[in-house]
Amino acid sequence: MRVRGFGDLGGKAPVGRAVTVALAVACGIGAFGAPAAAVERKASTSATLPSSAIIIDRDDRLSRDDYSRTFGLTPAAMASRFGATGMVRCGSAVGTGQLVGANNVLVTASHVLFTPGGEPRGRGANCTFEIVAGGSRQKVSVDVDKVVCGAREPYGQPAVKDWAVVPLAGAVKGVKPYMPGTMQVPGNIVLAAAARSGGQENYSLQNCQARKVTTTASSGVREVAIDCDAEGGVSGAAMLSPDGAFLGLYVGFRSAHPGKIGPFSMSHYNFGLSADGALREAITEVVTRARTLSASR
Numbered sequence: 001m002r003v004r005g006f007g008d009l010g011g012k013a014p015v016g017r018a019v020t021v022a023l024a025v026a027c028g029i030g031a032f033g034a035p036a037a038a039v040e041r042k043a044s045t046s047a048t049l050p051s052s053a054i055i056i057d058r059d060d061r062l063s064r065d066d067y068s069r070t071f072g073l074t075p076a077a078m079a080s081r082f083g084a085t086g087m088v089r090c091g092s093a094v095g096t097g098q099l100v101g102a103n104n105v106l107v108t109a110s111h112v113l114f115t116p117g118g119e120p121r122g123r124g125a126n127c128t129f130e131i132v133a134g135g136s137r138q139k140v141s142v143d144v145d146k147v148v149c150g151a152r153e154p155y156g157q158p159a160v161k162d163w164a165v166v167p168l169a170g171a172v173k174g175v176k177p178y179m180p181g182t183m184q185v186p187g188n189i190v191l192a193a194a195a196r197s198g199g200q201e202n203y204s205l206q207n208c209q210a211r212k213v214t215t216t217a218s219s220g221v222r223e224v225a226i227d228c229d230a231e232g233g234v235s236g237a238a239m240l241s242p243d244g245a246f247l248g249l250y251v252g253f254r255s256a257h258p259g260k261i262g263p264f265s266m267s268h269y270n271f272g273l274s275a276d277g278a279l280r281e282a283i284t285e286v287v288t289r290a291r292t293l294s295a296s297r
Helices: 064-071 075-082 277-296
Strands: 085-089 093-099 107-108 128-132 135-140 164-167 187-196 199-214 222-226 238-240 246-255 268-274
Touching: 064 075, 064 199, 085 187, 093 187, 093 246, 107 246, 107 277, 164 277, 187 246, 222 246
Parallel strands: none
Antiparallel strands: 085 093, 085 128, 093 107, 107 164, 128 135, 187 199, 187 238, 199 222, 222 268, 238 246, 246 268
């Protein structure tokens, strides 16, 4: 039986959605395919993996240091290509987000910012973006009330609406934001995450592939099945090109056996959204607005 799910958050409170309804998403997520049995995300279904972990074949995620050594990249190259990723802490939820287009514009999954009922998980000091950049750890509040997203209420909408673009209260210093690119499917991507299950800060990079377009919305955003490895805390993580262009973001998974390793198939895969259509337009809108505001100060 196929079980569908969406990447739950890495916070202390269980916010992952029962698999029947299909998601831990907040700017919208829907169910596809045949009916499925519900899966709770409160306990691991494996002795070694959390129940939100969807591992394809084997866990190929690397720490930033290991990625740098493996692919012979200098610290400057690592910072330029992959340095705009950080953690989003909003209320009790923890996810991944990144600066895109400007150093005060955040892109993440909408469910990282909003409850199932569409209310912000936090505001001000209770909803922040944390990143190590320019030689220091920086924490900036997320201006949730100025968000542009696919949908504010998470669980009753298609997954292609689970994206959010939001200004920060201030600019992050010493970082190069990602610039939007176009995802080729099939094609090579790098999944850049900042957290894992339990809300743990854990930066990782993984070379993997965009395998198949599973849905294309009228807004132009594509839902894409990927063979990357992911778990709670990865929600909102960037899917990048090998040279650091922002191609889209991770949203969740569909699996008949979450928490257990298996080969890529249409009953066991992670998926994300492409930076196309309405998402690309939202990035342009928020970046333009943020630049105008900065210039007026």
